[in-house]
Amino acid sequence: MLVNNKHYRAIWTEGSTVCMINQNLLPFQFEIFYSNSIEDTCIAIISMITRGAGSIGAAGAYGMLQAIYASDKRDLQSDLLKAKKMLDSTRPTAANLFYGTHRVYEACKISEDFAISEAHAVADECVEHAIKIGEYGNELIKDGFRIETHCNAGWLALVDYGSALSPIYKAFENGKNIFVYVDETRPRSQGSRLTAWELFQQGIPHAIIPDNAGAHYLSKNEIDIIIVGADRIAANGDTANKIGTLEKAIAAKFYNIPFYVAAPLSTFDTNIPSGSEIPIEERSGDEVNYVSGLAKNRQYIEVLISNPGSKALNPAFDVTPAELISGIITEKGIIKPTKESIEKIFDI
Ligand code: MRU
Numbered sequence: 001m002l003v004n005n006k007h008y009r010a011i012w013t014e015g016s017t018v019c020m021i022n023q024n025l026l027p028f029q030f031e032i033f034y035s036n037s038i039e040d041t042c043i044a045i046i047s048m049i050t051r052g053a054g055s056i057g058a059a060g061a062y063g064m065l066q067a068i069y070a071s072d073k074r075d076l077q078s079d080l081l082k083a084k085k086m087l088d089s090t091r092p093t094a095a096n097l098f099y100g101t102h103r104v105y106e107a108c109k110i111s112e113d114f115a116i117s118e119a120h121a122v123a124d125e126c127v128e129h130a131i132k133i134g135e136y137g138n139e140l141i142k143d144g145f146r147i148e149t150h151c152n153a154g155w156l157a158l159v160d161y162g163s164a165l166s167p168i169y170k171a172f173e174n175g176k177n178i179f180v181y182v183d184e185t186r187p188r189s190q191g192s193r194l195t196a197w198e199l200f201q202q203g204i205p206h207a208i209i210p211d212n213a214g215a216h217y218l219s220k221n222e223i224d225i226i227i228v229g230a231d232r233i234a235a236n237g238d239t240a241n242k243i244g245t246l247e248k249a250i251a252a253k254f255y256n257i258p259f260y261v262a263a264p265l266s267t268f269d270t271n272i273p274s275g276s277e278i279p280i281e282e283r284s285g286d287e288v289n290y291v292s293g294l295a296k297n298r299q300y301i302e303v304l305i306s307n308p309g310s311k312a313l314n315p316a317f318d319v320t321p322a323e324l325i326s327g328i329i330t331e332k333g334i335i336k337p338t339k340e341s342i343e344k345i346f347d348i
Contacts, residue, residue: 001155003030003201010055010156011062011123016069018062020050023156027197028294038066038083045090045097048188052157053231053267054126057096061122063087064104068115076112080105092279093240093317094231096126099266122266123159129264129331130161137167137227137262137329141176145224148181148214151242152194153229153262163229163262165198167329172204180206181217185242187287187314211244215251226252227329230263237322237337238275239263243315249324261320261337262329270346275319285312 001008011020018035024047025031033049035041041063044050050059067083068076084101091097100122108115141147153164161169171178180199185191192208199206209217217223226248232240239245239261252259272278289312292302306312322337335341342348 001160001198001201009123009127009160010052011050011058011159013062013065013120016066018044018059018066020044020055020059021156022049023051023194024049026156027193028300035066038063038070038086041066042086042090045087051190052152053094053096053229054130054158054163054264055156056091056094057100057266058123058126058159060087060097060100061104061119064101065116065119068108068112073112077108080108080115091281093281094267095233095269096231096264096266126158126264126266127160129266130155130158130163130166132331133163133262133264133329134161134166134170136331136334137260138170138174140225140227140258140260140329140334141167141171141178142224143176144178145171145176146179146181146222148183148217148223148226148248149195150183150191150226150228150245150248151185152190152198154195154198156194156198157229158264162198163264163329164227165195167227167262168199168204169202172202178205180204181214181223182206182208183214183244183248184208184211185244186211189291190242214248215255218251218255218257223257226257226259227262228260230261230267230328231317232272232278233261233263233268233328233342234272234275234278235268235270235342236274236339237325237328237342238278239320239322239325239328239337240275240278240280240317241320243318246318246320249320253324258326259324260327260329260334261325264331265345268342268346270342270348275321278317278319280318281316283314283316285314288312288314
């Protein structure tokens with residue numbers, strides 16, 4: 001996507017350096033974080049300098065690439081196994097991370113060159129799939145539609161284009177008159193900080209809404225469709241996505257509004273029969289109790305917004321049962337969230 005008229009991906013490589021748009025600084029500052037080692041790439045994933053399922057999948061694959069370059073090649077496979085364990089331990093929920101490291105690890109059993117090309121393929125395919133998701137998802141968006149989205153499943157989260165936002169970009173590009181309701185997405189505010197920034201850059205009409213306002217707009221008949229991304233989809237279609245997604249799906253069902261999940265097949269985990277087995281990341285309560293942003297004097301500050309001394313709980317994801325999902329928009333088309341449709345698309 002374009003930032004100040006220059007095309008960027010959310011993450012890319014320059015030799016053995018992994019370059020990432022520092023998402024923690026957005027929307028106030030646009031800065032690139034340069035990782036020169038697998039250790040720094042792990043830190044970037046943990047601290048969410050790079051984030052979003054597809055982008056951390058690419059970060060995992062590129063971290064493996066850094067491990068190949070750093071290896072003395074006496075026992076490359078065992079160096080890569082260590083690297084894989086290190087990268088896989090950074091964040092537990094998004095399937096794409098493990099997909100990225102696994103692909104490079106397995107490719108290295110064939111040859112080093114193949115492993116290198118696989119690392120790049122993970123990121124490149126993420127972009128190709130995001131474009132396809134945009135094309136299929138665009139079919140669901142009619143002229144005049146008001147769309148709600150949660151968190152950030154845009155180009156920052158998927159290397160380029162996005163999952164939930166890709167259909168929105170396509171619909172806008174096709175001249176459809178659309179409006180996007182952007183859930184703020186507390187506690188890290190990926191909606192108000194990142195999705196709003198992306199849509200603003202592209203000139204797409206939108207408004208940020210408080211997380212607890214979604215049902216209100218649904219009840220007023222002001223939302224035509226909800227499209228969200230996904231971090232892991234189980235074999236039966238149950239979907240883990242950013243905390244708060246489940247509430248949106250329940251409200252959408254009540255008001256009979258279509259609720260779609262957009263995700264590449266690399267987000268599916270067919271080894272997990274249902275969503276109850278998806279590990280949910282618990283993050284620090286400080287993310288709930290403190291917020292950071294620009295003070296009126298334009299100084300970047302962090303402030304406590306809760307009762308001093310109160311503990312906060314911070315589950316980063318929740319699981320939406322398949323029965324609440326109207327369909328899953330993938331790079332191979334829109335499928336029903338059922339075991340049968342998922343098996344069919346994976347040729348299982
Ligand atoms: O914790 P994050 O920001 O890495 O969470 C991932 C997400 O952004 C969302 O859950 C998103 O909807 C799916 S990622 C394409």
